[in-house]
Amino acid sequence: MRIGIIGTGVVGQTLGGKLISLGHRVTLGSRDKDNEKALAWAGQAGPDGHAGTFAEAAAFGELVINATGGTVSLEALRAAGAEHLSGKLLIDVSNPLVFGPDGGVSLDPVNTDSVGERIQREFPEARVVKALNTLNCALMVEPAKLTGEHNLFIAGNDAGAKAETVALLGEFGWPSEWIVDLGDIAGARATEMLMPFWLRMMGHFGDAEFNYSFRRAG
Amino acid sequence: MRIGIIGTGVVGQTLGGKLISLGHRVTLGSRDKDNEKALAWAGQAGPDGHAGTFAEAAAFGELVINATGGTVSLEALRAAGAEHLSGKLLIDVSNPLVFGPDGGVSLDPVNTDSVGERIQREFPEARVVKALNTLNCALMVEPAKLTGEHNLFIAGNDAGAKAETVALLGEFGWPSEWIVDLGDIAGARATEMLMPFWLRMMGHFGDAEFNYSFRRAG
Numbered sequence: 001m002r003i004g005i006i007g008t009g010v011v012g013q014t015l016g017g018k019l020i021s022l023g024h025r026v027t028l029g030s031r032d033k034d035n036e037k038a039l040a041w042a043g044q045a046g047p048d049g050h051a052g053t054f055a056e057a058a059a060f061g062e063l064v065i066n067a068t069g070g071t072v073s074l075e076a077l078r079a080a081g082a083e084h085l086s087g088k089l090l091i092d093v094s095n096p097l098v099f100g101p102d103g104g105v106s107l108d109p110v111n112t113d114s115v116g117e118r119i120q121r122e123f124p125e126a127r128v129v130k131a132l133n134t135l136n137c138a139l140m141v142e143p144a145k146l147t148g149e150h151n152l153f154i155a156g157n158d159a160g161a162k163a164e165t166v167a168l169l170g171e172f173g174w175p176s177e178w179i180v181d182l183g184d185i186a187g188a189r190a191t192e193m194l195m196p197f198w199l200r201m202m203g204h205f206g207d208a209e210f211n212y213s214f215r216r217a218g
Numbered sequence: 219m220r221i222g223i224i225g226t227g228v229v230g231q232t233l234g235g236k237l238i239s240l241g242h243r244v245t246l247g248s249r250d251k252d253n254e255k256a257l258a259w260a261g262q263a264g265p266d267g268h269a270g271t272f273a274e275a276a277a278f279g280e281l282v283i284n285a286t287g288g289t290v291s292l293e294a295l296r297a298a299g300a301e302h303l304s305g306k307l308l309i310d311v312s313n314p315l316v317f318g319p320d321g322g323v324s325l326d327p328v329n330t331d332s333v334g335e336r337i338q339r340e341f342p343e344a345r346v347v348k349a350l351n352t353l354n355c356a357l358m359v360e361p362a363k364l365t366g367e368h369n370l371f372i373a374g375n376d377a378g379a380k381a382e383t384v385a386l387l388g389e390f391g392w393p394s395e396w397i398v399d400l401g402d403i404a405g406a407r408a409t410e411m412l413m414p415f416w417l418r419m420m421g422h423f424g425d426a427e428f429n430y431s432f433r434r435a436g
Contacts (some may be wrong), residue, residue: 103329104404111328150433153415182418186322190415196329197408200400201372205434213431215368216423 003061004029004061004084005077006054008038011093011137012067014185016041020048020143022171031093063091063164064126069106070115070192074122086125086210089161091168092188093132093140095195099174107192107198115156116188120133127161129154130188131169134198136208143173143211150211152179222247222279222293222302224258224272229311230285231430234259236328238266238360240389247275248300260401268352276302281309282344288333288410289326290316292340304343307379309335309386310406311350311358313413323417325410334373345379347372348406348409350417351389359431361391370397373405 001024005012008030016026027050030038038051050060059066059082068076073094077085094115098106109118116130131154132140139145151176156162166176182190194212203207223230226248234244245268248256256269265366268278269284276282276298286294291312295303312333316324326364327336334348349360357363370392384394398407420426 002298008282112322145435146433148433153418180419180422181414183421185420187222187382190418194410194413195412197371199372200405200408201398201432203401204398205432210432213241213433214419214423214428215364215366215431217363217427218365 001025002060002062004057004059004064004080005067006057006064006073006080007067007069008035008051009067009069009141011035012065013139015065015067015093017050020024020045024048025060025124026105027049027052027057027060029054031076031079032067046060048136054080055084058064061088063089063168066090066092066094066096066119070094071074074116074118077119077123082123082125085123088126089164090119090123090126090128091132091165092119092128092130095133105196107195111189114186114192115186116192119167120157120185127156127158128185129156129158129161129165130185130191131155131165132196134191134210139209139211141179143172145209148213150213151179153182153187153191154179155182155185155191157185165189176179197200219243219281219287220278221245222273222275222277223300224282224287224291225251225286225287226259226269227285227287228279229358230283231259232355232359232426233283233285234313235263236390238263240292242266244268245275245278247272249294249297263358272298274408279306280306281294283310284308284310284337286312288312289316292336295337295341300341303341306344307382308337308341308344308346308354309350310337310346310348310362313351313410315413316419323414325413328411329407331408332404332406334371334404334410338375338403345374345376346384347374347376347379348403349373349383349411350423352409352412355430357427357429359390361396364429365400366431367396368431371400371409372397372403373400373403373409375403 042061260269
């Protein structure tokens with residue numbers, strides 16, 4: 001499958017590398033065509049890995065992944081172009097972290113809106129699914145690093161798009177029964193708002209090698 | 219121990235009943251002295267259960283629990299009186315849920331502040347610990363309802379107050395190693411902001427009989 005990844009950070013690079021290892025073709029998109037990170041990534045990714053602009057990555061992909069920071073995602077997707085997103089599954093992995101001058105972290109948007117919802121509103125022809133924004137990217141692509149069942153969460157308005165997302169996550173190693181459907185795209189608020197808790201738990205554990213699980217009666 | 223509970227809802231009543239069963243004495247405090255829910259609760263609670271005003275409950279308690287809704291907690295604690303909270307462990311169980319006209323739920327405060335922090339700022343002589351606001355009250359007092367290890371989270375500025383909280387939770391049945399210290403009282407933001415996720419997970423499970431757990435490597 002041809003996959004366009006918007007964003008050249010460690011999340012985009014990690015997802016891109018995994019997708020290529022699975023036999024997909026990937027274009028990693030950046031603001032500028034000569035982005036050094038993207039070119040370096042493509043240089044070591046082999047013949048199925050390419051670097052390009054946001055628009056080139058989105059045009060290339062039959063499926064598009066937003067791996068930019070949540071505070072700049074809308075701007076990046078505008079540059080990618082609505083015409084290159086229309087009708088496609090758009091997996092939104094972002095969290096809208098705002099780093100304060102005091103080292104504190106907050107979210108924008110939050111509470112009554114989310115990046116996932118904003119993207120779906122601005123690109124109504126895209127089939128947006130919020131996913132993978134609740135854990136470290138090394139775990140996104142290798143869930144077996146952790147022991148026992150642990151969970152991913154998806155949210156979106158299009159049932160078919162969510163099924164396609166579950167299938168792709170299955171290629172990463174996620175059993176479908178570990179993936180919880182939180183409902184419509186407003187569920188993106190719920191998972192984006194986990195970030196302050198996740199950061200405190202990272203402080204507790206001392207590393208990012210953990211994920212959520214649930215206990216039930218009997 | 220004498221314990222004052224601010225708030226007469228199901229959370230306050232459930233905690234009060236459990237505390238009495240453990241041998242403590244409890245005054246359940248309400249805005250009005252003739253609150254029917256509090257009087258009915260005291261009527262069936264036995265000789266160790268009393269009903270009173272917010273101020274009477276706070277004055278009674280060697281330890282005080284805030285079990286009011288988070289949007290009215292400050293007002294209730296002002297009525298309880300700073301002089302009745304000074305020097306005491308104040309366990310804040312609240313979540314600041316705001317129910318919108320469309321059935322939607324949001325939080326106020328959120329993101330850059332929390333009820334836990336507001337209480338600590340307004341009552342600097344109280345030793346505030348945020349705790350128990352991440353699960354259903356039936357599970358708060360009976361963790362063995364669920365199978366396997368699952369977690370509670372505490373946050374506060376006073377190490378001694380957190381140790382006292384862990385001891386009390388131990389009486390409820392929580393092993394100390396299941397209780398995660400998230401750090402200072404600003405950690406209350408993290409757990410209060412779990413509520414939208416918790417509500418979506420309740421929708422997924424179809425009931426409130428679940429709690430958070432974590433998976434780690436090897």
